[in-house]
Amino acid sequence: MKFKEKLKQLPNSWYFLIIIISTYLVISIFKPEAYLASLNFFNQIILKVIPIFILVFVLMTFSNYFITPKFVIKHLKDKGIKKWFFVIIGGILSSGPIYMWYPLLADLKHKGLSYGLIACFLYNRAIKIPLLPLAIIYFSWQYILILTLVMIFISVIQGILINKIMDVK
């Protein structure tokens, strides 16, 4: 019973890993050459990303500690173009799961934050500073720099578009 209860409490991500490992076990019996090739490929990727993961972990710990929802919300209260600027910065610096931010954003909506600014904030959450080292390893710093700048620009376009469609003056 206890084992069953513990199994029920496992997050879905662990089930995913268990299914993949089971698939590997099946393949090791029926297609051993594919199994060995997969493990070899897995080793290559893991060795490449482990040092970066350590750096990412350290950066994420710092950003989770210093950039709290309270800190971001404090700066979202600015007016005019400055507001767009802080929404972009707030989105980039915000951490934690996205759904954690929905209630706070809904509250800010009631306090006057437009839908466009909320969309801009959510779009900029896609830019993760702690993850940049890993992204640069995979895609080069020039590519990541251009992609980041284009995404920031597009986030404002999306915000303006949403304001227009949602009929915000």
Next chain:
Amino acid sequence: MAFPMIIGTVLLISLISALIPKSFYTSVFSQNSFFDSFIGSLIGSISAGNPITSYIFGGEMLGQGIGLIAVTAFLVAWVTVGIIQLPAESAILGKKFAILRNITAFILSIIVAIVTVLILGVFL
């Protein structure tokens, strides 16, 4: 939460790489920038998880010969379109806003991909 997902994804990518020949990927992606970015965005939109997973997956897609526009669209859609979070987003921020935000994010992921690769081509 992220650890088993990342390890599982790397194991899955390794398995797919060993089982599916490169020719399959080149047949799905046509080398037409718009079509490829659409397919990339579509895959990115229905995928979910930590962005680290998308970098690893995107990097391996490039290794399989898939174009940078498609991979960029995939990466951008992965982090900007949230099909999985759509019910929560609709309930808290409003259905119209959530649908509109996700549709525009999907279309813009294609535009971001094309613009990024064009600019990259000019400077490099």
